[in-house]
Amino acid sequence: MHDIKMVREQAAALRDGMRRRGALDQLEPVIARLEALDLERRMAIQAVEERKAARNAASQEVGRRKKAGEDASELQAQTRALGEEIARLEAELQATEAGIQQGLYEIPNVPLPAVPSGDESQNTVVRSWGTPRDAATVKPHWEVGEALGLFDLARGAKISGSGFIVYRGVGARMVRAFMNFMLDLHTREHGYEECWVPVVVNRDSMTGTGQLPKFEDDMYALGDDQGFLIPTAEVPVTNLYRDEILDAAQLPRAMCAYSPCFRREAGAAGKDTRGLLRVHQFDKVELVRYCAPADGAAQLELLTGHAEVVLQKLGLPYRVVLLAAGDTGFSSAMTYDLEVFAPGVGKWLEVSSCSVFTDYQARRSNIRFRAAQGDKPQFVYTLNGSGLAFPRVFAAILEHYQQADGTVVVPEALRPYVGLDVIR
């Protein structure tokens, strides 16, 4: 969420950001309405506060007169009328503020200068690592996986629905191995604090990280507004310090968590849905950082690097794509996607999305820090990225490491966790 002051004071930068996202035409009416509502709001505040000041003075006078044994009934009647007027004006003010809130929720973050303008055709590969394997003879992962008994797509669909995977045998152990491998790496070598978080969160948390109110249809909601299943551990972890003020010494903060992730994606059928590529429940290790604003860009590079190490250790060829403004997520100011090459399906698969949200999430969730004692609190910058999402990594391993005889070599870094060199 942006600050209404930004709409007031930096309208040009805001419009430019929306133009770069290719969303200005759509959002111009919203921005214009916000500008009008902002004026309206400030005038309403003045009107209300003026009357409240008058009421406070009059109430005190009533108290004084009563104590002195004088009659105050006339003044009481006046003040009562004032109170009714205040109630009416406050209702108007509230409506104005609700309108502002609603408008602000509709405006995405402004992309950083380094982000290319335009739609996804402007996405830029900034670097790549490893050599993609020749795709000609490689089978897609779902064939390999089913043949080796690693997962059971049909029974997953039977017990839960399509898009729910049952992992079995070594396949299940692989999931457990991913979790331990990635958590060990990030906690021991990259300095992240390990967190284990609830997978059910409340509405405030979903709003704090920006999933609500816009994307309610993409989430699994529990009945009677009792909560939501998290689409990513980003939600509980980022919200850990919601409504708190941190010391500068606590920044940057780095936390990671494993969690299952639940995505309803209402209209998901269609593209890339076979096998493990697009599922309703999957597992992931998530990296979250908080930092001071001046650090934002450097911290994004750092975070992205941490996610890349996972792929390097697994020996999977990948590329880093800087998303163009129009392809950058709603709350993000700059995003690198990590794409691993899966020769069986002949595609680059997104396994991580590393973003800096500037103060957009922090403002929503009210996460602040004090730069020095006595300074005013200011919003932190939040960042997050997968490190990494399991199913597509699993798919890439099954395709990249499959052998002519149908077996799959286990990447060396994973062997201690799986207890096998080769899956056969």
Add this chain to the structure above:
RNA sequence: GGAGACGUGGCCGAGAGGCUGAAGGCGGCGGUUUGCUAAACCGUUUUACGGGUUUACUCCUGUAACGAGGGUUCGAAUCCCUCCGUCUCCGCCA
């Protein structure tokens, strides 16, 4: 799930319709004293949103905030209602 108690500033803790943004203490910050440290003493110490003022750091001023939201009242931290949370006891449960 049942019964009870409670929710006040960075922390502890008073307050029980107006004099309370909130006593007192701790902590923090500034100062005096001191060879240094400690102690003592004095002062200071929230946030948000408006308005005015300054090039700016600032300063002045209004409003709001005592878990959240409503209500009663001329006036609510204080009375009433609803919700949320914490603690204690009982029950149930991996």
